[in-house]
Amino acid sequence: MEHFDTIFQRAAQRHGGEKKLMALIATPLATPEQLAAVSDDRWLSSFTMSLFQSGFVWRVIRNKWPDFERAFFGFDPQKMLMLDDSHFERLNNDVSIVRHARKIAAVPANARMILELGQPYGGFGAFVAQWPTDDITGLWLTLKKHGYLLGGNIGPYALRRLGVDTFVFTGDVCAYLRHHQVVDAGLGSQKGLRQAQTAFNEWQAQSGLSLSQISKTLAFSMG
Structure with missing residues (x-):
């Protein structure tokens, strides 16, 4: 799996540099x-x-x-x-x-x-x-179930x-996860969700960014 620094730098190169990328991925988050x-x-x-x-x-x-x-x-x-x-x-x-x-x-x-x-x-x-x-996909599944x-x-x-920190499976995010073999199961399956959550947790530990910012960076690294 790519280190997040590599993903971030590729996205920055495609979108005018680090400062512009940070502005693009900015997401307002709410406190608990x-x-x-x-x-x-x-x-x-x-x-x-x-x-x-x-x-x-x-x-x-x-x-x-x-x-x-x-x-x-x-x-x-x-x-x-x-x-x-x-x-x-x-x-x-x-x-x-x-x-x-x-x-x-x-x-x-x-x-x-x-x-x-x-x-x-x-x-x-x-x-x-x-x-x-670190288990945001568990919340997704709870909403789907109930x-x-x-x-x-x-x-x-x-x-x-409403300000919850979550990634989203947009087309570009899905393309990244599949192209880089981060997941080997359907993204709607529990296995695929666990694999994606594990990857996002690791990228968050590497970068200190929010899940939302990481999600957008993945998308900008593809498109």
């Missing part, structure tokens, strides 16, 4: 205290945004997001559990949002997940805050949006 303070409705909003952006034009979802917030009552998890069939029917016919029945149905399911996982910690943010970053339609990059993108 800040994550714990994020309210449950903001987690549900972020998961829902990533879910609707998956397979769709991101800009369109961002532009429509105020209407999503209105339609889903600010993504209050308790209110989402009270939605009845008539409200789902209205949502599925609401032209101000993207009408996708499975994704709309995922909102109350993920609201339940947020409430259940957060309950022992006093909130979902506190649950996330205590999760060790949530609905939160597999792939949907969970990681939602987490990163």
Whole structure:
């Protein structure tokens, strides 16, 4: 496996030097205290945004997001559990949002997940805050297991949006991991996730950078 210094230097050469690369990979991260303070409705909003952006034009979802917030009552998890069939029917016919029945149905399911996982910690943010970053893929798997339609990059993108330090399997990151034989299993498999996590942990020990910065550096070393 390449030492991270080699990866970083190649990325810097391709993107105008170390200073410019550091600006490109900068990612705002939240402290554990800040994550714990994020309210449950903001987690549900972020998961829902990533879910609707998956397979769709991101800009369109961002532009429509105020209407999503209105339609889903600010993504209050308790209110989402009270939605009845008539409200789902209205949502599925609401032209101000993207009408996708499975994704709309995922909102109350993920609201339940947020409430259940957060309950022992006093909130979902506190649950996330205590999760060790050297097992961030374990958090991905937990979201996939207990949530609905939160597999792939949907969970990681939602987490990163709120300041969680996580890598993301973008096309360039996947290409790097496969080309350099960092993983020899599917990146959606538990073996592949463990191999990727081990590599990112080693690169973090070598560089002192965040998982997000390392992830972006891998991408810039390829493209």
